[in-house]
Amino acid sequence: MAINYDGLNSLEQFVLAKYYMTTQVYRHKVRSISDSMIIRGLELGIEKEEIDFLNRLYRYQDTEEYINNYLDYSDERVVNELVFSEKSGFAHEIFKRLYRRELFKRIFSEKLKDIIIDEKTKDRIINITSKENEKLRKEIEKAIASLQPLQCKKEEVIVNSFTIKSVKEMSKNSEGEIIVIDKKGNKRSFEDESTVFSSIDESMRDMYFEVYAPLEYVDYKDKHKKLMKLREDILEILKEIR
Numbered sequence: 001m002a003i004n005y006d007g008l009n010s011l012e013q014f015v016l017a018k019y020y021m022t023t024q025v026y027r028h029k030v031r032s033i034s035d036s037m038i039i040r041g042l043e044l045g046i047e048k049e050e051i052d053f054l055n056r057l058y059r060y061q062d063t064e065e066y067i068n069n070y071l072d073y074s075d076e077r078v079v080n081e082l083v084f085s086e087k088s089g090f091a092h093e094i095f096k097r098l099y100r101r102e103l104f105k106r107i108f109s110e111k112l113k114d115i116i117i118d119e120k121t122k123d124r125i126i127n128i129t130s131k132e133n134e135k136l137r138k139e140i141e142k143a144i145a146s147l148q149p150l151q152c153k154k155e156e157v158i159v160n161s162f163t164i165k166s167v168k169e170m171s172k173n174s175e176g177e178i179i180v181i182d183k184k185g186n187k188r189s190f191e192d193e194s195t196v197f198s199s200i201d202e203s204m205r206d207m208y209f210e211v212y213a214p215l216e217y218v219d220y221k222d223k224h225k226k227l228m229k230l231r232e233d234i235l236e237i238l239k240e241i242r
Helices: 005-026 029-048 052-058 064-072 075-085 090-100 119-126 131-145 167-172 220-239
Strands: 002-004 105-111 158-164 179-181 187-189 206-213
Touching (some): 002 005, 029 105, 029 206, 052 064, 075 090, 119 158, 131 206, 131 220, 206 220
Parallel strands (some): 002 179
Antiparallel strands (some): 158 206, 179 187
């Protein structure tokens, strides 16, 4: 694929728009919290509570019966069964919150570079949702659940980490390979021709660590006070990781 030189600015704007869609929409706190609650609810329903229809739906089997059952379900049906058919349990309570739009609150959000911990611990934190760090994740969630402003069940605390790549890295494997034909008819890559993108350090990226939980408060002042206290306590928990 190639574009003429006079289309360069339009392509730059398109790439920037994609980047801001990621930072402002896909990584918006409501989206992140909702996604995390859905995943946690399903995990608890399958692994802890062993809800029959979830096991039949999400534990893959190479059979025609499994495929037919899977095709019979939709997102709406899953939500309805968890909210209205199940009468108790973590999966029921979490999906009831989602149904009522009573989302968990983001009680902690920090760039990893601003958290004073060693690099080895940072590597574990940024991969906190991986299977190999499951034990550490559960230990952190249990410790946070016991903090005074929360006092909730450990299953209701969700830790999350994610990386937002630089706009240059994000576009490298798609728009970065587009050829720009300059005024003399020469062919150059978009990355080389664009002043905007050639000046960006590709290695720059933001890595975040966040915590979601059912925090209750009476007003803004109470919310601010509790969040400040939680921030201090969570930072201490992270510093104690070995």
